[in-house]
Amino acid sequence: MKALIPAAGLGTRFLPATKAVPKEMLLVVDRPAIQYVVEEGLASAADEVVIINSHEKKAIEDHFSPNPELVETLRTRGKDAYADAVEKVGNYNVSYVYQEEALGLGHAVYCAHEKTGNEPFYVLLGDVLVPNNKMLPRMQEVSDAHGGASVIAVMPVPDEEVSRFGVIAGVAVSEDVWKIDALVEKPALEDAPSNLAVFGRYLLSPRVMELLADVKPGVGGEIQLTDALDAVLQEEEMYALVIDPADGFDTGTIESWLDTNNKLYAQRQA
Numbered sequence: 001m002k003a004l005i006p007a008a009g010l011g012t013r014f015l016p017a018t019k020a021v022p023k024e025m026l027l028v029v030d031r032p033a034i035q036y037v038v039e040e041g042l043a044s045a046a047d048e049v050v051i052i053n054s055h056e057k058k059a060i061e062d063h064f065s066p067n068p069e070l071v072e073t074l075r076t077r078g079k080d081a082y083a084d085a086v087e088k089v090g091n092y093n094v095s096y097v098y099q100e101e102a103l104g105l106g107h108a109v110y111c112a113h114e115k116t117g118n119e120p121f122y123v124l125l126g127d128v129l130v131p132n133n134k135m136l137p138r139m140q141e142v143s144d145a146h147g148g149a150s151v152i153a154v155m156p157v158p159d160e161e162v163s164r165f166g167v168i169a170g171v172a173v174s175e176d177v178w179k180i181d182a183l184v185e186k187p188a189l190e191d192a193p194s195n196l197a198v199f200g201r202y203l204l205s206p207r208v209m210e211l212l213a214d215v216k217p218g219v220g221g222e223i224q225l226t227d228a229l230d231a232v233l234q235e236e237e238m239y240a241l242v243i244d245p246a247d248g249f250d251t252g253t254i255e256s257w258l259d260t261n262n263k264l265y266a267q268r269q270a
């Protein structure tokens with residue numbers, strides 16, 4: 001089973017900082033943001049993390065490649081803790097596929113179809129961090145309890161934010177699980193079927209990957225993952241896990257990135 005991390009975006013909101021440094025490589029307390037996401041994937045049931053990269057963002061691959069010379073230098077200087085950290089991150093089981101054109105999240109995910117084969121897969125969006133690594137195992141439990149159905153994490157958001165997200169329609173089947181009837185990408189508030197927004201963690205059936213091959217551009221002219229999820233509901237059940245907002249940390253804007261740095265730093269000092 002693979003965990004896919006789409007990372008081919010331009011990082012527009014962080015320009016000019018992201019002109020030479022990929023957004024995913026921006027520091028969050030003590031490591032690049034994407035390292036949290038890779039670590040979360042590797043701590044889950046996935047055996048490999050697949051980063052969907054662009055050819056312009058080589059720094060991501062350098063970060064997850066071995067660097068024996070640096071490790072050796074650090075050891076010679078007695079800096080073993082740093083040497084261990086460098087060695088560890090260079091040995092993570094990470095591979096790459098490439099999205100040649102930024103045609104949308106659904107298109108990015110489809111770029112990894114040869115990797116996922118006929119298995120369920122996770123999609124982890126890099127804009128949100130889940131440092132406690134507990135969300136994916138819980139999503140797996142919900143999937144197992146419902147015959148292997150797809151499960152997506154959702155979070156309650158205030159009215160003024162619903163139009164920034166994918167939003168679900170459905171019914172609660174337990175305290176924190178909903179059965180999904182429909183999904184809409186970035187609806188206007190008056191069209192939003194609920195306040196439960198797609199958060200950025202997905203456990204998806206292989207049928208979603210097949211359907212992505214035929215999804216037409218939707219909102220913003222982009223091939224939307226949400227549209228493939230809505231389409232798969234004609235054939236399969238899907239569930240939403242309502243997460244505690246305190247478990248997820250947004251880094252998608254400068255403001256939220258700063259806030260996340262502050263919160264995670266404070267947690268570490270506590």
Ligand code: G1P
Pocket residue numbers: 105125127164165166167185186197198199200224225226
């Ligand atoms: C993407 C998804 C959206 C989801 C959001 C979560 O949107 O398309 O459904 O709610 O991530 O962060 P984006 O933020 O890429 O526009």
